[in-house]
Amino acid sequence: MSATAVIGCQWGDEAKGKIVDLLTDRHEIVVRFQGGNNAGHTVVCEGQTYKLSLLPIGVLRNGITSVIANGVVINPKALLGEISGIRARRELPAENLLISDRAHVIFPWHMAEEAILESSRKGEKIGTTMRGIGTCYRDKAGRTHAIRMGDLCHVGTIRDRIQAVAEEKNRLLAPVSPDHQPLDGAQIADEYLGYADQLRPHVVDTTAYLHKAIKAGKRLLFEGAQGALLDVDHGTFPYVTSSNSSGAGLHSGSSVPERHLSRVIGVVKAYTTRVGGGPFPTELDNPIGEHIRQVGREFGTVTGRPRRCGWFDAVASGYGARISGATCLSVMLLDVLSALDELKICTAYEIRGERTTDFPSRVEDLAAAVPVYQTLSGWKKDITGARTLTDLPREARVYLDTIAELIGERIDYVSVGPDRAQTIVCGQDGVSAT
Numbered sequence: 001m002s003a004t005a006v007i008g009c010q011w012g013d014e015a016k017g018k019i020v021d022l023l024t025d026r027h028e029i030v031v032r033f034q035g036g037n038n039a040g041h042t043v044v045c046e047g048q049t050y051k052l053s054l055l056p057i058g059v060l061r062n063g064i065t066s067v068i069a070n071g072v073v074i075n076p077k078a079l080l081g082e083i084s085g086i087r088a089r090r091e092l093p094a095e096n097l098l099i100s101d102r103a104h105v106i107f108p109w110h111m112a113e114e115a116i117l118e119s120s121r122k123g124e125k126i127g128t129t130m131r132g133i134g135t136c137y138r139d140k141a142g143r144t145h146a147i148r149m150g151d152l153c154h155v156g157t158i159r160d161r162i163q164a165v166a167e168e169k170n171r172l173l174a175p176v177s178p179d180h181q182p183l184d185g186a187q188i189a190d191e192y193l194g195y196a197d198q199l200r201p202h203v204v205d206t207t208a209y210l211h212k213a214i215k216a217g218k219r220l221l222f223e224g225a226q227g228a229l230l231d232v233d234h235g236t237f238p239y240v241t242s243s244n245s246s247g248a249g250l251h252s253g254s255s256v257p258e259r260h261l262s263r264v265i266g267v268v269k270a271y272t273t274r275v276g277g278g279p280f281p282t283e284l285d286n287p288i289g290e291h292i293r294q295v296g297r298e299f300g301t302v303t304g305r306p307r308r309c310g311w312f313d314a315v316a317s318g319y320g321a322r323i324s325g326a327t328c329l330s331v332m333l334l335d336v337l338s339a340l341d342e343l344k345i346c347t348a349y350e351i352r353g354e355r356t357t358d359f360p361s362r363v364e365d366l367a368a369a370v371p372v373y374q375t376l377s378g379w380k381k382d383i384t385g386a387r388t389l390t391d392l393p394r395e396a397r398v399y400l401d402t403i404a405e406l407i408g409e410r411i412d413y414v415s416v417g418p419d420r421a422q423t424i425v426c427g428q429d430g431v432s433a434t
Helices: 016-024 076-087 108-120 133-142 158-173 185-202 206-215 247-254 287-295 314-324 363-367 394-407
Strands: 003-008 029-032 041-045 048-052 065-068 097-100 220-223 263-269 272-274 308-310 328-332 342-351 354-356 369-377 411-415 423-425
Touching: 003 016, 003 247, 003 314, 016 041, 016 220, 016 263, 016 328, 016 411, 029 206, 065 206, 076 185, 097 185, 097 206, 108 133, 108 158, 158 185, 206 220, 247 314, 263 314, 263 394, 287 308, 314 342, 314 394, 328 394, 342 394, 363 369, 369 394, 394 411
Parallel strands: 003 220, 003 263, 029 065, 029 220, 065 097, 263 328, 328 411
Antiparallel strands: 041 048, 272 308, 342 354, 342 369, 411 423
């Protein structure tokens, strides 16, 4: 069996969607295994641009089964909106989309709780998307108030369950928020049972399905959301998401053991971005950073928020690649850097007088980190038409070689534009530029 994972090695937004889309035709099943509708992929397919948050990219290809696995938290209204948007533009048979009965459901109280928590936080905000992702994961861990897709779609006592949880949430929220509008449990139950009626044909035991697929030798493609540096255990805590967004989350989020993976593609931008709060050692709060933002269209797929931009950070990206088990790299948006005279890559940090190439676990240490840069020449040429490595200017190839050497993995793909065709496939030998 051939199973491939595509994982972001930075703070998300690495353009993973393009690589997943590029590889989808070589696989039979595409699996989304963590996160919720706080993540977004922009994909150009057959001349049309699609923006997906919950749906795996496999829905854009005929004959591909797309799986939303157990590690995802689902807002049913948002999911149905995405399904409707896709069906308005192309066919989406029910059997082509499977939703885990173990995936947890986001309810209105999760959004209400998240808004209260973020507004009451003193100091720098975490930067949540306010979509109830974190509070749903919190209820999942707490168990008492958690409701899963299998529960929602099971005809029985779920109406009473929803109303009971709504009443408990009202008792918890009213004392901490004078502006809290009481949740109407009966109304929420009516709304969500309507969603369940529409989603029920898709809801199955995806754990059993995936293990049968493995036994049958099916080719699986795992689609990571967000990035390794936002991983709740391994990222820049507390400025992280609420799931394991590195490769470490693949097994728990899908039920598929790591031993079935034959390839893990670590995706990085040719520079670095992040959204929301938290330290960012190579951030460029200057005209160069603004240039990268505008040329790279660095605004959130889901929220539209401007992304913070900076030089490529090999310390952070290398750490993200290691914890995700990357076996090769894909370097995205190389074309965005084409107008710059010189480029810098962070090769180490100076933290309170000590130099290190280890990514710090404490956010206070990362905030104190001063990047140590290697300066390289820019290429000042349009590379969007490049289709092979030899089409790239020598300076661009040197830049790629430097990234590969610092991270310690070969580069198998280089993206030089948003279109699927604007991708250099380097092959198993990786980048050998000079």
